[in-house]
Amino acid sequence: xxxxxxxxxxxxxxxxxxxxxxxxxxxxxxxxxxxxxxxxxxxxxxxxxxxxxxxxxxxxxxxxxxxxxxxxxxxxxxxxxxxxxxxxxxxxxxxxxxxxxxxxxxxxxxxxxxxxxxxxxxxxxxxxxxxxxxxxxxxxxxxxxxxxxxxxxxxxxxxxxxxxxxxxxxxxxxxxxxxxxxxxxxxxxxxxxxxxxxxxxxxxxxxxxxxxxxxxxxxxxxxxxxxxxxxxxxxxxxxxxxxxxxxxxxxxxxxxxxxxxxxxxxxxxxxxxxxxxxxxxxxxxxxxxxxxxxxxxxxxxxxxxxxxxxxxxxxxxxxxxxxxxxxxxxxxxxxxxxxxxxxxxxxxxxxxxxxxxxxxxxxxxxxxxxxxxxxxxxxxxxxxxxxxxxxxxxxxxxxxxxxxxxxxxxxxxxxxxxxxxxxxxxxxxxxx
Amino acid sequence: xxxxxxxxxxxxxxxxxxxxxxxxxxxxxxxxxxxxxxxxxxxxxxxxxxxxxxxxxxxxxxxxxxxxxxxxxxxxxxxxxxxxxxxxxxxxxxxxxxxxxxxxxxxxxxxxxxxxxxxxxxxxxxxxxxxxxxxxxxxxxxxxxxxxxxxxxxxxxxxxxxxxxxxxxxxxxxxxxxxxxxxxxxxxxxxxxxxxxxxxxxxxxxxxxxxxxxxxxxxxxxxxxxxxxxxxxxxxxxxxxxxxxxxxxxxxxxx
Numbered sequence: 131x132x133x134x135x136x137x138x139x140x141x142x143x144x145x146x147x148x149x150x151x152x153x154x155x156x157x158x159x160x161x162x163x164x165x166x167x168x169x170x171x172x173x174x175x176x177x178x179x180x181x182x183x184x185x186x187x188x189x190x191x192x193x194x195x196x197x198x199x200x201x202x203x204x205x206x207x208x209x210x211x212x213x214x215x216x217x218x219x220x221x222x223x224x225x226x227x228x229x230x231x232x233x234x235x236x237x238x239x240x241x242x243x244x245x246x247x248x249x250x251x252x253x254x255x256x257x258x259x260x261x262x263x264x265x266x267x268x269x270x271x272x273x274x275x276x277x278x279x280x281x282x283x284x285x286x287x288x289x290x291x292x293x294x295x296x297x298x299x300x301x302x303x304x305x306x307x308x309x310x311x312x313x314x315x316x317x318x319x320x321x322x323x324x325x326x327x328x329x330x331x332x333x334x335x336x337x338x339x340x341x342x343x344x345x346x347x348x349x350x351x352x353x354x355x356x357x358x359x360x361x362x363x364x365x366x367x368x369x370x371x372x373x374x375x376x377x378x379x380x381x382x383x384x385x386x387x388x389x390x391x392x393x394x395x396x397x398x399x400x401x402x403x404x405x406x407x408x409x410x411x412x413x414x415x416x417x418x419x420x421x422x423x424x425x426x427x428x429x430x431x432x433x434x435x436x437x438x439x440x441x442x443x444x445x446x447x448x449x450x451x452x453x454x455x456x457x458x459x460x461x462x463x464x465x466x467x468x469x470x471x472x473x474x475x476x477x478x479x480x481x482x483x484x485x486x487x488x489x490x491x492x493x494x495x496x497x498x499x500x501x502x503x504x505x506x507x508x509x510x511x512x513x514x515x516x517x518x519x520x521x522x523x524x525x526x527x528x529x530x531x532x533x534x535x536x537x538x539x540x541x542x543x544x545x546x547x548x549x550x551x552x553x554x555x556x557x558x559x560x561x562x
Numbered sequence: 563x564x565x566x567x568x569x570x571x572x573x574x575x576x577x578x579x580x581x582x583x584x585x586x587x588x589x590x591x592x593x594x595x596x597x598x599x600x601x602x603x604x605x606x607x608x609x610x611x612x613x614x615x616x617x618x619x620x621x622x623x624x625x626x627x628x629x630x631x632x633x634x635x636x637x638x639x640x641x642x643x644x645x646x647x648x649x650x651x652x653x654x655x656x657x658x659x660x661x662x663x664x665x666x667x668x669x670x671x672x673x674x675x676x677x678x679x680x681x682x683x684x685x686x687x688x689x690x691x692x693x694x695x696x697x698x699x700x701x702x703x704x705x706x707x708x709x710x711x712x713x714x715x716x717x718x719x720x721x722x723x724x725x726x727x728x729x730x731x732x733x734x735x736x737x738x739x740x741x742x743x744x745x746x747x748x749x750x751x752x753x754x755x756x757x758x759x760x761x762x763x764x765x766x767x768x769x770x771x772x773x774x775x776x777x778x779x780x781x782x783x784x785x786x787x788x789x790x791x792x793x794x795x796x797x798x799x800x801x802x803x804x805x806x807x808x809x810x811x812x813x814x815x816x817x
């Protein structure tokens with residue numbers, strides 16, 4: 131059969147899996163960069179990143195030039211563990227899209243091509259990551275730990291292959307297992323994988339041949355895994371889930387307030403309050419609304435995470451500061467905390483389902499005040515107990531009463547600050 | 563039917579749309595009497611959903627007036643779910659981290675339903691729509707049909723004066739459609755009114771007392787089936803489908 135020439139400039143051979151993969155990959159990274167650019171403006175670069183890089187770079191240079199004694203005492207295994215941990219972070223990516231189910235995934239050539247492109251991408255990212263870490267650590271590795279240059283190169287290749295095998299193995303497990311099963315299996319395999327990585331790398335320091343042999347062995351496993359992956363069918367939904375998770379992990383926190391479609395929970399039932407039991411007694415409608423809010427925060431890690439970070443940072447600040455400064459920090463932090471809770475509360479109220487209903491002003495007012503005060507009180511109490519312990523340690527006997535007095539005073543301080551903040555907000559809204 | 567009842571809800575839409583100066587709907591007046599069912603019908607893109615969104619205050623551009631029991635609403639554009647009105651959307655609106663039961667608790671809070679009454683109503687509706695076994699699961703993980711049932715339960719739980727129902731039959735299995743119709747009958751006997759949009763003209767013909775045919779962003783015809791037949795120039799046996807076809811065909815010829 132004679133093929134007619136294409137006269138419209140459309141050459142079918144130009145369209146193949148690899149160019150498509152490259153196009154999708156670049157589009158993905160451009161999209162990620164554009165998201166990050168919205169928060170990384172010139173002020174952040176000028177005042178945070180560049181000074182930070184200069185300071186940390188200077189400290190690192192001093193560390194390498196004049197290594198303190200403790201640096202020589204750090205076990206090599208610890209350094210290699212960090213390298214190994216980073217190799218356990220990768221996920222096998224194909225940049226699949228939901229529309230692929232209509233055409234591409236029905237065509238074996240395209241499917242194989244995109245899968246193979248994913249292997250190449252995965253291996254290149256592993257090599258890139260290993261090289262980057264080795265390059266950053268090389269002054270330490272070569273000068274302080276006195277590794278040979280050839281060992282560092284072999285270590286980079288070994289790490290990349292190891293990370294690549296882990297990536298494929300993890301992908302296979304994620305296809306086969308779900309929920310708790312997956313979590314437990316991954317929790318069990320990770321330490322084994324990491325220990326083997328570190329053990330072989332430590333031996334490889336003196337016997338490079340071991341590291342080369344281990345690399346060849348892992349490469350064989352990688353080929354076996356790749357063959358299995360190429361033969362596996364029905365992976366599209368899994369690939370899309372991986373892509374969605376990667377996107378959310380990269381920019382989820384930046385876009386959390388603007389994302390129309392939130393990730394669907396992985397479990398059918400919640401882990402907390404499995405029987406939908408109330409957290410608070412439903413005395414009135416404000417309590418019902420408040421109960422829904424508290425349960426949402428406890429079930430949504432993206433809402434809980436910033437509060438936990440603030441709790442940790444606040445606790446560290448109070449532990450490390452002298453007592454008078456710790457008291458000042460304890461008085462100031464609730465303002466920041468209330469502001470954070472206020473933003474979360476307003477964002478929650480604007481969720482489409484919550485905004486579907488008409489909420490009377492008095493209910494909103496009562497629920498809002500309780501949401502902030504009850505939400506902030508556990509953290510303020512924790513910080514108060516830290517300040518109380520410090521007071522007790524310094525002043526002894528009566529000073530230990532501060533452990534009780536400061537958290538109680540914290541409640542009244544919170545109410546006062548909340549009233550001030552609320553009044554200011556109301557005034558600002560009025561002006562607007 | 564209900565010719566003597568007072569007008570419960572009246573919306574006078576001067577214009578509504580998504581962009582300023584480009585209205586999708588113009589000069590549409592809708593009224594619903596207590597206990598009445600009004601079908602808002604029209605082809606794809608006629609403006610039915612725009613009207614619904616306008617009534618709910620979800621449109622960026624809306625000019626018009628809304629009257630409840632003959633009294634003009636103060637905020638003008640848009641009504642929200644409350645003990646007075648329930649909206650059952652075509653696309654289910656759910657919260658990711660709330661179980662089905664917790665969705666209903668929030669409805670009870672919005673409608674100020676006492677705890678005992680809420681439990682009684684909620685359990686009854688869950689049984690009716692066969693969702694009692696999954697009441698402690700996340701509805702965002704349900705199938706489309708089950709999610710649609712959740713939205714129906716949310717609407718019926720409020721026992722409002724007026725139901726705004728957008729394409730109620732899409733995604734529901736025959737059993738659920740029957741339960742929906744039975745529940746709407748019970749609500750009618752209580753005096754609740756329904757304004758519904760649908761493409762399923764046969765069901766609309768059986769279900770509704772009056773019809774508003776929307777075409778190209780305006781009202782092509784309105785009234786009872788007999789009045790629609792007259793407007794369309796169809797005989798006394800003509801189905802709503804035939805009248806609808808004739809009216810929209812006529813409009814197309816005119817345009």
